[in-house]
Amino acid sequence: MIPETLKISLEARVASAITAREAAVDVMKELQAHYGWLTDEAVEEAATLLGLSPLQVEELATFYEMIYRRPVGKKVIHVCDSISCWCADCDKIIQYLKDKLGVGLGGTTADGMFTLIPCCCMGMCGDSPAMSVGGTPYGRLTTELVDEILEAERHKA
Amino acid sequence: MPKLIIDDIPVEVAPGTSVLEAARSVGITIPHFCYHPALAIAAACRLCAVKLLDGPVKGIQMSCALPAQDGMVVSTTDPEALKMRSLVIEWLMLNHPHDCPVCDEGGECLLQDFTIAGGHSRRRYQGKKRTFQNQYLGEGIHHEMNRCIECYRCVRFYQDYAGGTDFGVMGSAGRVYFGRFQEGALESPFSGNLVDICPTGVFTDKTGRFRARYWDYQFAPSICQHCSVGCNTSPQNFERETIKIVGRRNDQVNGWFICDRARFDKTYLNDPQRPREPRLDGATCGYDVAVDAAAKSIREFVRQHGADKLAFVGSTRLSLEGMILLAQLADAAGGARICYFGDAGQQQGSMAAAKLLNEENTAYVKDIEQAQWVSLHALDLMEEGPMLALAVRKAFLAGAQIFLVAAEALPARDVLPFKYTSVETLNQVPFEGGGKGVIICGAGSKDPDLLAEMASSGAKLVMLQPGPNGFAAALLAQEHGAAPLKELVAARQVRGVVCFEADVPEVLLADVEVLANADWRREAVTDTSPIFLPTTTWVESDGTAINFEGRAQRFQRTRIAGLPLKGLDPKYYGSATEAVSLHPPRVHRKEVPGGAERDAWRVMAQLIERLGGEPIEPLSGKWSSLKSLDPEGEGVRIFEIGLGE
Numbered sequence: 024m025i026p027e028t029l030k031i032s033l034e035a036r037v038a039s040a041i042t043a044r045e046a047a048v049d050v051m052k053e054l055q056a057h058y059g060w061l062t063d064e065a066v067e068e069a070a071t072l073l074g075l076s077p078l079q080v081e082e083l084a085t086f087y088e089m090i091y092r093r094p095v096g097k098k099v100i101h102v103c104d105s106i107s108c109w110c111a112d113c114d115k116i117i118q119y120l121k122d123k124l125g126v127g128l129g130g131t132t133a134d135g136m137f138t139l140i141p142c143c144c145m146g147m148c149g150d151s152p153a154m155s156v157g158g159t160p161y162g163r164l165t166t167e168l169v170d171e172i173l174e175a176e177r178h179k180a
Numbered sequence: 181m182p183k184l185i186i187d188d189i190p191v192e193v194a195p196g197t198s199v200l201e202a203a204r205s206v207g208i209t210i211p212h213f214c215y216h217p218a219l220a221i222a223a224a225c226r227l228c229a230v231k232l233l234d235g236p237v238k239g240i241q242m243s244c245a246l247p248a249q250d251g252m253v254v255s256t257t258d259p260e261a262l263k264m265r266s267l268v269i270e271w272l273m274l275n276h277p278h279d280c281p282v283c284d285e286g287g288e289c290l291l292q293d294f295t296i297a298g299g300h301s302r303r304r305y306q307g308k309k310r311t312f313q314n315q316y317l318g319e320g321i322h323h324e325m326n327r328c329i330e331c332y333r334c335v336r337f338y339q340d341y342a343g344g345t346d347f348g349v350m351g352s353a354g355r356v357y358f359g360r361f362q363e364g365a366l367e368s369p370f371s372g373n374l375v376d377i378c379p380t381g382v383f384t385d386k387t388g389r390f391r392a393r394y395w396d397y398q399f400a401p402s403i404c405q406h407c408s409v410g411c412n413t414s415p416q417n418f419e420r421e422t423i424k425i426v427g428r429r430n431d432q433v434n435g436w437f438i439c440d441r442a443r444f445d446k447t448y449l450n451d452p453q454r455p456r457e458p459r460l461d462g463a464t465c466g467y468d469v470a471v472d473a474a475a476k477s478i479r480e481f482v483r484q485h486g487a488d489k490l491a492f493v494g495s496t497r498l499s500l501e502g503m504i505l506l507a508q509l510a511d512a513a514g515g516a517r518i519c520y521f522g523d524a525g526q527q528q529g530s531m532a533a534a535k536l537l538n539e540e541n542t543a544y545v546k547d548i549e550q551a552q553w554v555s556l557h558a559l560d561l562m563e564e565g566p567m568l569a570l571a572v573r574k575a576f577l578a579g580a581q582i583f584l585v586a587a588e589a590l591p592a593r594d595v596l597p598f599k600y601t602s603v604e605t606l607n608q609v610p611f612e613g614g615g616k617g618v619i620i621c622g623a624g625s626k627d628p629d630l631l632a633e634m635a636s637s638g639a640k641l642v643m644l645q646p647g648p649n650g651f652a653a654a655l656l657a658q659e660h661g662a663a664p665l666k667e668l669v670a671a672r673q674v675r676g677v678v679c680f681e682a683d684v685p686e687v688l689l690a691d692v693e694v695l696a697n698a699d700w701r702r703e704a705v706t707d708t709s710p711i712f713l714p715t716t717t718w719v720e721s722d723g724t725a726i727n728f729e730g731r732a733q734r735f736q737r738t739r740i741a742g743l744p745l746k747g748l749d750p751k752y753y754g755s756a757t758e759a760v761s762l763h764p765p766r767v768h769r770k771e772v773p774g775g776a777e778r779d780a781w782r783v784m785a786q787l788i789e790r791l792g793g794e795p796i797e798p799l800s801g802k803w804s805s806l807k808s809l810d811p812e813g814e815g816v817r818i819f820e821i822g823l824g825e
Contacts (some may be wrong), residue, residue: 066361076345078361085350085357 025057025068033072043073047083051090060091066147088142092115095138096131098157098176107148116152117141119166136177182254184235191248199243199254200228210256211265211294213272213379214331215244219341220434225331226268227294231258240264257388262299269298272329275309276380283327287394291329294379296642310354317347318365318539320372320444322386326445330356333377341437341737343573343597344368349529349794358382367595369566372443376427385424387444391746392418400736401428401811403499405718405724408645409565410727411438411813414738415719417447420772421744422449422719432545432814433731435519439566448701449717450744451697455702459712467713467776471783473695474678474711481676487514490695491674493665493682494520496530496647498780499723500732500806501798503652505784506680507660512793517674519665520653522685525625527657527664533623533643534654534730536635539819542729543618543640547670549574550616555609557621558586558633561596564622564644565728571596572620583609616643623728624650644728652726655823680780681707681715698783709792714777716741721779724806726818732806742775749773 025033033050040046050072054065061069061084069084070077091099095126102117117128120139124132131138137156146151150162154169156176161168183192186203193202198221202208213225223245230243235252240285243254255261266742273295280286295301304583335358338344346367348356360366366374374383397416404411404425416424425446427438448454458470465473481490492510494503503520510516521527521635548571561569576582576598585601585608603609606619617639623631624646635641645651656662668674669688677684679697686704697709700717715721720741726732743749752773778786781798789795799807805821 076361078348078350081361082348082350085355086352088352150191 024064025054029057030072031055043074047073047075047080048087048090051080051084051087056143058107061092066092066160088140091138095141096135098136099138099140100154100156101140101142101145102154103143103145103147103152105144107144107172108151108153111151113152113164116154116164116166116169120154121170123169137173182248182250182252183643184248184250184254186254187256189425193248195247196247197580199230199241199246199248199252202248203230203243203254203256208256210243211269211297212244213290213294213329214333215455216333216337216377216436219333219336221245222332222336222403225272226330227265227272227298229261229264231255231261233258254264266299269295269300270304273300273303274305274307275326276329277309277326278303278337281328283324284384284389285327285378285379286321289381290379292380293325303486312357315359316363317383318371320386320440321366321374322384322389323359324382324384325357325359327381328356328358329380331379333379334335334358334374334383337373337377337437338366338368338371341573342368342373342570347371363818368597369440369562370437370570373427373437375443385443386423388416391421391423392416397423398739401734402719402738403727403733403735404438405648405725405755406441406445407434407563407565408436408496408648408650408728409567410648410725410731410733411442411567412444412733413438415449416676417719417739419745420433420739420742420744420775422446422739426592430530430814432756433727433733434567434568435545437567449719452743452747452749453702454700454714454774455706455712456714456741456743456777457712458714458776461462461710467778468786470696470711470713471786471790474713475787477695477711478678478787478791481693482514482516485675487516488673489675491665491668492518493522493677493684494518494653495680495682496520496645496653497683497719498648498649498653499718499735500649500652500726501723501779501781502680502784503649503656504798504803505781505788505796506663507656508793508796509784509788509791511790512661512791517668518657518660518662519668519682520657520662521664522645522666522683523625524664524667527654527662528628529623529626529631530645530650530654531658532626532628532631533645534651534658536631537562537641537643537730537819539817540813540815541635541641542819543620543642544729545571547640548572548618548620548642550578551575551580551618551640552616553581553583553609553618554583555583555606555617555619555639556587556600557606557619559584559622559644561622565620565642568620568642568644569597573580575618585609604636606630620644620647642728649725651728651730652724655726655818677693678785679703679709698780700777715780715783720777723779723781724809727815730818732809732818733813734806734809734811736811740772740775741777742772 037046050069055061058065066080067077070080147162152164153162181192188622189206191202203210212228214222228243229240232238236249314323317323328584335349338347352804375385396418399414399416402413402415404413412428412430414426414428415422425443429436457464458467460473492506494506510518554572582600584602587602619634619639620642623643669691676693678695681699684705689708694709696711697705698713698715700715719738722737
């Protein structure tokens with residue numbers, strides 16, 4: 024169940040869209056922020072708000088990699104494995120992240136802090152290899168820089 | 181009109197035709213998966229590559245998404261195009277499980293055909309294949325997602341064409357999954373078409389799984405007898421059992437698709453409990469003995485009570501042939517009465533519709549699809565003519581306004597695949613330029629004045645008949661002055677009935693004597709009648725049906741009558757006295773077990789002869805032009821051949 028205030032603000036967001044479907048991503052992001060991930064319940068609530076079927080919301084939710092349909096840690100690390108980052112040896116960075124966090128791709132650390140997910144380009148090819156942590160982008164990664172970033176993100180709100 | 185050259189063949193096609201369709205028009209099939217004539221172009225599978233040697237576009241192109249243009253020189257056999265197609269098919273096959281021996285689609289699989297045609301015959305990929313969890317999609321359809329090649333045909337049909345919202349495509353890239361949000365039965369009443377439209381075995385017909393292969397089936401062109409739309413089908417039979425029913429293309433009626441009732445509602449055809457033996461006074465007997473007895477009983481009754489106390493009762497389930505001969509039979513019995521309808525309201529509405537409709541005002545399916553407005557008058561469309569809902573949806577998507585008049589009288593269970601405005605009376609429908617509007621109503625039980633009012637609106641008309649062959653019943657009722665049975669019985673004008681596939685209500689049976697009953701299913705009258713003559717269903721008989729728009733269509737016998745071999749009673753397996761082992765019959769017999777049934781009109785013809793009449797060819801006289809009707813054609817509207825009112 025979402026609080027009434029959130030519901031009202033989302034209804035207003037949907038009402039201001041030309042087609043309800045166009046507001047779908049915003050609604051899903053808001054619900055994700057509320058629950059921590061997009062739960063089955065949230066999919067159904069989004070469907071009601073948007074006048075779509077749960078399946079139609081699911082189609083969108085599963086298409087976008089930043090909508091999480093499974094529980095994730097407090098901060099999600101999207102590490103790019105696309106071609107520019109691959110040329111800049113992202114494989115090393117990914118392996119380092121796996122080892123340091125003690126999880127595989129898709130895994131969440133035991134303390135529930137980080138979830139590690141590969142992503143396919145975030146438009147930072149000029150600063151490859153790149154990743155984002157909890158929505159903050161970082162480029163020109165080295166193993167040392169990864170250490171610093173994770174340490175800083177761990178203590179940042 | 182663009183003129184182009186495809187494989188050295190000059191082709192001229194209508195503007196907007198794709199190169200793939202242009203090639204098809206001269207008999208060249210370019211391999212394809214995502215392309216389907218009824219669906220929007222997706223260009224998702226990349227298999228239909230051709231090489232353009234000259235003209236406005238050059239090089240490798242996807243022929244399904246490329247409109248034919250003047251001066252194009254297309255090669256479907258160019259080595260570069262062949263190479264492209266063989267690599268595409270190899271790539272599409274990477275994750276395919278190669279489980280053809282245990283797949284129900286095997287033998288009728290587009291993927292098999294085009295894998296071979298595309299030149300991919302040896303697997304090089306040695307890696308792991310992606311696999312999925314299947315979902316339960318209800319009792320009609322089996323889901324096997326691993327076989328998917330991501331052509332998107334299913335979702336384009338289900339959501340775009342049929343308006344369903346509970347099935348779709350999820351995920352992205354290599355994780356694309358076609359299914360539901362949660363497991364459960366598919367909600368769309370057109371979901372069964374996924375079976376026909378999937379080019380491989382992701383969706384197979386659960387009701388006929390693992391029974392037979394394509395080459396085992398016996399089939400013939402047939403016409404669905406569930407409502408008066410008359411969709412074209414192809415029942416697939418194996419060992420006297422209707423295993424599956426698939427849609428058959430007729431652009432004038434159902435397009436490519438059929439509804440789930442047409443596809444899945446078939447258990448009654450195979451039912452071992454169907455009455456299949458002729459019976460006389462409760463005991464089985466030979467067919468001719470039963471016919472003789474019926475003739476004798478009719479003669480006796482007519483001598484005692486007079487022919488006008490006797491009624492020959494048919495129904496809208498009879499074929500046109502049966503309806504015609506029913507009238508001849510009544511004549512042969514000395515001028516007995518005829519009933520095609522039980523209920524007065526049904527007959528009145530049905531006849532009024534047949535009378536009002538003519539070539540000018542009767543809507544073609546195309547007229548519905550292109551209408552500017554459509555008005556559904558107190559009509560349960562999903563019950564009375566589900567396939568028309570898809571035609572209305574096409575109009576709706578093209579911007580037509582849809583009105584539902586007097587909708588409160590309808591059950592709310594059905595969700596129509598389009599948005600509509602509810603209004604109380606027909607007057608509230610804004611008729612702007614009536615010529616581009618269509619009124620759809622059910623004719624049965626409608627006031628003839630109301631139907632006439634609709635006809636005078638200038639809109640095109642769809643008047644759905646009560647029962648599959650209602651239009652023919654109305655024409656013959658008009659011609660022979662048939663009366664509804666209830667009326668005749670209530671007025672005590674009739675004391676005896678002979679029934680042919682008639683659905684006589686139980687309450688009437690107290691007031692009339694049933695002399696004989698011919699039917700393929702058990703009705704209340706079956707147990708009352710001293711003589712029972714089993715008849716064939718529409719899958720086991722030849723005949724003609726006239727649909728709601730007066731379109732006469734021929735259906736053919738798709739299999740012989742008789743008990744399905746599967747589950748056959750052990751008594752047929754061998755000797756009646758010796759112990760039976762469950763093995764197919766070792767004793768040879770000339771008769772098919774339970775195969776005594778005859779077509780209703782043939783039984784009538786035999787009775788006519790027994791009663792001293794001349795043997796008659798049903799489609800003679802004014803009906804003779806229907807004799808040459810092509811079962812694989814589009815049928816013919818009776819107005820065109822001067823048979824309407």
